Amino acid sequence: MTISRRTLLKVIGAAGLVTLAPAVRSEAKIGPDSFATLIDLSKCDGCEGKETPLCVSACRTGKKDLFPKVDKDQLLNYWPQKKYEDWSDKQHLIDRFTPYNWLFIQQVEVDGKKISIPRRCMHCDNPPCAKLCPFGVKHKTAEGPVYIDHSLCFGGAKCRAVCPWHVPQRQAGVGIYTLWQKYLPVAGGGVMYKCDLCRDLLAEGKTPYCMVSCPQKAMTIGRREDILNQAAQLKEDRHGHLYGMDENGGTSTIYFSPIAFDKIDKALSTNHNPKEKSKPVPLHNAENILEKQNLWTQLSLVAPIIGVAAALGLTRGETAETEDK
Amino acid sequence: MATRIRHSLTVRITHWVVALSGILLLFSGFGQLPLYKRYNLIKVPGFAWSSNYEITLVIHYLTAAVFTAAVCFHLVYHYRRCEFSILPRRGDIGNSIKGFKAMFGLGEEPYHEKFQAKQRVIYTIIGTTSLLLIVTGLIKSYKNLGAIVLDPIFLQWVAITHTVTGGIFMMLFLAHVAALLLKNHRPMIPSMITGRIDRGYAEKHHPGW
Ligand code: HEM
Ligand code: HEM
Ligand code: SF4
Ligand code: SF4
Ligand code: SF4
Numbered sequence: 034m035t036i037s038r039r040t041l042l043k044v045i046g047a048a049g050l051v052t053l054a055p056a057v058r059s060e061a062k063i064g065p066d067s068f069a070t071l072i073d074l075s076k077c078d079g080c081e082g083k084e085t086p087l088c089v090s091a092c093r094t095g096k097k098d099l100f101p102k103v104d105k106d107q108l109l110n111y112w113p114q115k116k117y118e119d120w121s122d123k124q125h126l127i128d129r130f131t132p133y134n135w136l137f138i139q140q141v142e143v144d145g146k147k148i149s150i151p152r153r154c155m156h157c158d159n160p161p162c163a164k165l166c167p168f169g170v171k172h173k174t175a176e177g178p179v180y181i182d183h184s185l186c187f188g189g190a191k192c193r194a195v196c197p198w199h200v201p202q203r204q205a206g207v208g209i210y211t212l213w214q215k216y217l218p219v220a221g222g223g224v225m226y227k228c229d230l231c232r233d234l235l236a237e238g239k240t241p242y243c244m245v246s247c248p249q250k251a252m253t254i255g256r257r258e259d260i261l262n263q264a265a266q267l268k269e270d271r272h273g274h275l276y277g278m279d280e281n282g283g284t285s286t287i288y289f290s291p292i293a294f295d296k297i298d299k300a301l302s303t304n305h306n307p308k309e310k311s312k313p314v315p316l317h318n319a320e321n322i323l324e325k326q327n328l329w330t331q332l333s334l335v336a337p338i339i340g341v342a343a344a345l346g347l348t349r350g351e352t353a354e355t356e357d358k
Numbered sequence: 359m360a361t362r363i364r365h366s367l368t369v370r371i372t373h374w375v376v377a378l379s380g381i382l383l384l385f386s387g388f389g390q391l392p393l394y395k396r397y398n399l400i401k402v403p404g405f406a407w408s409s410n411y412e413i414t415l416v417i418h419y420l421t422a423a424v425f426t427a428a429v430c431f432h433l434v435y436h437y438r439r440c441e442f443s444i445l446p447r448r449g450d451i452g453n454s455i456k457g458f459k460a461m462f463g464l465g466e467e468p469y470h471e472k473f474q475a476k477q478r479v480i481y482t483i484i485g486t487t488s489l490l491l492i493v494t495g496l497i498k499s500y501k502n503l504g505a506i507v508l509d510p511i512f513l514q515w516v517a518i519t520h521t522v523t524g525g526i527f528m529m530l531f532l533a534h535v536a537a538l539l540l541k542n543h544r545p546m547i548p549s550m551i552t553g554r555i556d557r558g559y560a561e562k563h564h565p566g567w
Contacts, residue, residue, distance in 0.1 A: 191390075329416055337427070337492075344432075
């Protein structure tokens with residue numbers, strides 16, 4: 034051996050540290066200066082009497098440049114399946130998530146009281162939708178927003194499957210896969226769309242369209258730390274409930290309600306018209322798929338150390354001349 | 359039939375641990391792409407679970423741990439024993455082109471020691487691909503640990519590299535198995551099972567060994 038044992042141990046120690054360090058820092062939290070929203074359900078009245086809730090129409094007008102512009106020739110089946118997802122004829126829908134409607138008002142009656150719930154992406158702290166994107170084109174930013182790069186998204190819809198609320202929605206016939214799908218109808222199904230928290234407005238120091246347009250001032254955006262304090266205060270003062278603090282591993286969208294969320298969630302699923310194809314977007318105790326598998330993730334991270342240690346153990350006192358048969 | 363030892367038990371175990379975990383990584387890794395539902399694998403009896411990302415991701419983590427440990431073991435083990443005969447040398451590229459031609463009956467096989475030039479080149483390609491997969495895979499695992507925000511563009515390149523090298527790994531795997539099934543390579547297969555290889559074959563293809 035030309036390399037001394039000590040140098041080797043040092044190298045291996047360093048390699049071990051590199052793999053262990055992440056495990057130690059895994060408690061890293063989203064910064065206190067990132068953005069968070071508080072949505073006060075005791076204030077929102079669903080814009081009673083208006084044809085379209087003001088926040089919904091503000092989002093639809095404000096974001097319309099980002100909505101899909103479909104080339105009808107490109108609306109082809111997802112070979113070998115005989116279907117494709119096209120919402121371009123249903124752009125008028127305002128009561129669910131579509132590629133053309135990133136915010137909607139859910140309404141439900143609980144204990145004789147009508148509750149209106151603005152629903153959009155929660156901008157989760159550990160978003161499985163972004164972290165599991167095979168091309169990494171869904172981005173979680175340090176400022177808080179989770180957004181999709183529409184020019185690179187393949188529209189595989191994996192993000193919709195791993196999001197507990199199935200927020201992102203797919204439009205066929207747009208995006209990068211239109212470059213090849215006519216010649217080779219594989220890999221790609223369109224582009225996914227959802228709320229981006231108006232990150233361009235936030236960057237300019239402005240407030241998202243939906244929030245400024247609300248006559249009830251039901252939605253507030255601000256520094257995460259301040260919003261979390263505000264939410265905690267509301268909960269204490271009014272003996273209410275919060276949603277979004279721990280759901281899906283924590284989010285940057287906190288709902289306040291005087292009525293417990295499990296009650297609302299139950300009402301949502303029981304009042305649901307079974308003839309409707311899509312299920313209601315729940316307010317359940319959402320589990321985070323990544324958090325659930327933390328142990329296996331850690332195992333893969335310490336694997337290099339196990340391999341190196343085994344090799345060092347087996348070669349102890351051995352040189353090139355001693356061969357094991 | 360006269361034979362001689364080609365691969366020690368440790369080497370054989372390492373190879374099969376890498377191969378088995380590699381195959382499962384390929385299956386579970388491709389399961390991380392939205393493929394199995396669209397391309398009807400879920401309709402094959404016994405594979406209904408294959409489009410469930412939760413299940414395939416656990417398999418991917420577990421087999422990634424085995425694969426990573428085995429590759430690290432392999433590197434340190436042979437480094438400590440100063441066994442470098444499989445690393446590429448000068449002239450290997452030219453000689454492996456000759457070697458490939460010889461595979462199809464064109465020209466003479468170049469003179470070889472334990473590993474042929476083309477084997478050394480292929481080893482380097484498989485090894486580099488594996489290391490890239492491990493490094494990008496470890497970064498991917500790390501960011502899944504919790505509310506960890508890394509630069510999204512960095513993560514985009516990590517993801518694209520992992521996905522693309524995953525595809526390359528698939529092709530290399532298929533080529534590796536296909537090459538061994540070729541008639542004049544088949545005598546190599548026992549060497550990875552019993553460790554022994556036919557002496558006549560070794561003298562013909564690895565005269566300098
Ligand atoms: C993911 C799976 C696999 C990986 C990463 C892998 C990798 C390797 C590497 C790097 C080598 C040494 C380089 C070379 O000789 O070209 C090798 C040799 C070998 N592999 Fe694999 N392998 C895999 C699967 C398999 C399978 C399925 C078989 C069975 C047909 C197989 C049979 C062999 C044999 C017989 C050798 C010995 C060649 C010799 O003696 O020179 N491998 N493998
Ligand atoms: C033979 C080796 C491997 C192959 C063929 C492979 C293939 C793939 C493929 C095709 C994907 C889906 C695309 C993507 O998300 O980028 C994937 C995802 C993933 N791979 Fe691998 N992989 C291998 C090794 C590893 C290793 C060694 C690790 C970790 C140590 C790893 C960790 C991951 C993780 C965590 C994901 C899920 C997506 C994410 O969380 O970003 N892979 N793999
Ligand atoms: S709510 Fe869904 S789409 Fe939005 S960040 Fe969370 S997981 Fe992603
Ligand atoms: S934050 Fe912006 S994109 Fe999101 S719902 Fe409000 S207006 Fe629409
Ligand atoms: S959040 Fe405000 S704008 Fe939106 S529906 Fe409720 S009251 Fe109307």
